[in-house]
Amino acid sequence: MTGSSLSRIDIGRTELLSRAARTSDALGMFAESSAQLRKLLPYDAAVWRVTDPLTGMMTAPIRAENLDEGGCAVYWESELFTENVNLFRDLAQAPMPVAGLRQATGDLPARSTLYQQFMRPRGLQDELRAVLRVGGRPHGHISLFRAKGRPAFDTAETKLIAGLIAPLAKKLRSFAEPAPQSMQRLPDAQHGPGLLLFDPSGMLLSANDDARAHLEDLPEGPATPAQIGLRIPAWVQSTAMKARAIAQERDRGQARVRVRTRSGRWLVCHASCLRESSGALGPSAVVIEPAKTSEIVPLIVDAYELTDRETEVTQCIARGLPTGEIAQQLHLSPHTVRDYIKGIFEKVGVSSRGELVGKLFTEYYSPLAESGMVRVHGA
Numbered sequence: 001m002t003g004s005s006l007s008r009i010d011i012g013r014t015e016l017l018s019r020a021a022r023t024s025d026a027l028g029m030f031a032e033s034s035a036q037l038r039k040l041l042p043y044d045a046a047v048w049r050v051t052d053p054l055t056g057m058m059t060a061p062i063r064a065e066n067l068d069e070g071g072c073a074v075y076w077e078s079e080l081f082t083e084n085v086n087l088f089r090d091l092a093q094a095p096m097p098v099a100g101l102r103q104a105t106g107d108l109p110a111r112s113t114l115y116q117q118f119m120r121p122r123g124l125q126d127e128l129r130a131v132l133r134v135g136g137r138p139h140g141h142i143s144l145f146r147a148k149g150r151p152a153f154d155t156a157e158t159k160l161i162a163g164l165i166a167p168l169a170k171k172l173r174s175f176a177e178p179a180p181q182s183m184q185r186l187p188d189a190q191h192g193p194g195l196l197l198f199d200p201s202g203m204l205l206s207a208n209d210d211a212r213a214h215l216e217d218l219p220e221g222p223a224t225p226a227q228i229g230l231r232i233p234a235w236v237q238s239t240a241m242k243a244r245a246i247a248q249e250r251d252r253g254q255a256r257v258r259v260r261t262r263s264g265r266w267l268v269c270h271a272s273c274l275r276e277s278s279g280a281l282g283p284s285a286v287v288i289e290p291a292k293t294s295e296i297v298p299l300i301v302d303a304y305e306l307t308d309r310e311t312e313v314t315q316c317i318a319r320g321l322p323t324g325e326i327a328q329q330l331h332l333s334p335h336t337v338r339d340y341i342k343g344i345f346e347k348v349g350v351s352s353r354g355e356l357v358g359k360l361f362t363e364y365y366s367p368l369a370e371s372g373m374v375r376v377h378g379a
Contacts, residue, residue: 012039040160045066051132124148174303175303217262219262244281267289314360
């Protein structure tokens with residue numbers, strides 16, 4: 001690159017991160033980042049996803065650009081069952097979690113089942129994918145696509161994306177923070193666990209009434225219509241497919257994600273693959289239910305960037321322990337404990353122990369500005 005182009009890239013990167021830092025939700029961040037990134041790195045289609053930092057699985061919200069809804073199941077079936085190039089789970093652990101398809105295959109993209117089954121039928125020739133990772137945890141995925149006839153993503157473009165990963169991941173992580181203004185207790189959950197059964201191809205077989213109620217409150221996004229009159233979000237379907245992949249020993253980990261509803265409540269979605277009396281794999285069962293406080297606190301603690309020691313002190317405070325007892329349990333001096341508490345208060349933005357416990361360990365919420373997913377064309 002010439003000096004002028006380097007300057008243009010640096011200025012554009014600074015503008016992208018500045019605009020992203022001012023956004024108030026994940027969809028806003030995705031939209032601003034994509035608009036600025038297109039000025040630096042041309043692409044024809046894209047998907048920006050939030051992921052659960054514990055499992056790395058796709059959750060809501062999602063922003064898809066210039067892609068139809070019909071390919072979601074095909075994309076994740078390739079990722080979970082047949083693909084062996086640039087898997088997201090591998091990128092999440094890689095020294096640099098960014099990779100181009102044509103780069104990784106020596107410009108032979110047909111080695112990839114994703115290319116054969118998803119990209120080529122849609123006229124797409126290359127994918128540059130990245131895991132938005134910070135603190136060793138994945139908070140999002142980016143998939144950028146170029147159409148046939150376009151040049152492959154090159155090393156300089158890969159490095160450009162690599163330089164955006166940590167700051168964008170930190171911003172995504174921050175959206176788990178409770179909003180300081182107008183916090184209020186959510187009413188008690190009105191619905192119990194929802195149950196959905198999926199066949200081996202990922203099609204919905206049946207769902208109970210509680211599942212229907214939970215689906216109505218989920219963020220909007222790419223979805224597959226089911227014969228029983230429901231639209232199943234792509235990330236719910238992928239959770240069912242993940243459970244089957246684990247049962248077939250094609251994947252590992254947990255088929256479990258956390259998601260915030262439009263009304264602000266946190267839900268947990270988890271799946272397992274059932275077995276028939278013969279021992280053969282049967283349907284995949286997906287359960288959607290209100291998340292326990294213990295499921296959400298790690299997200300919030302991570303959002304405030306508390307250290308392991310600060311988290312230990314916070315847990316002691318939540319148990320009602322005075323400074324002296326905290327010092328004894330953690331083998332610290334009372335003075336050191338007070339310093340930790342002061343630092344925790346500053347990070348979380350509170351001034352008392354009661355306010356800290358209420359903010360981190362009680363089910364507060366602020367209404368979400370995001371609708372869960374936006375599909376745009378012509379960006």
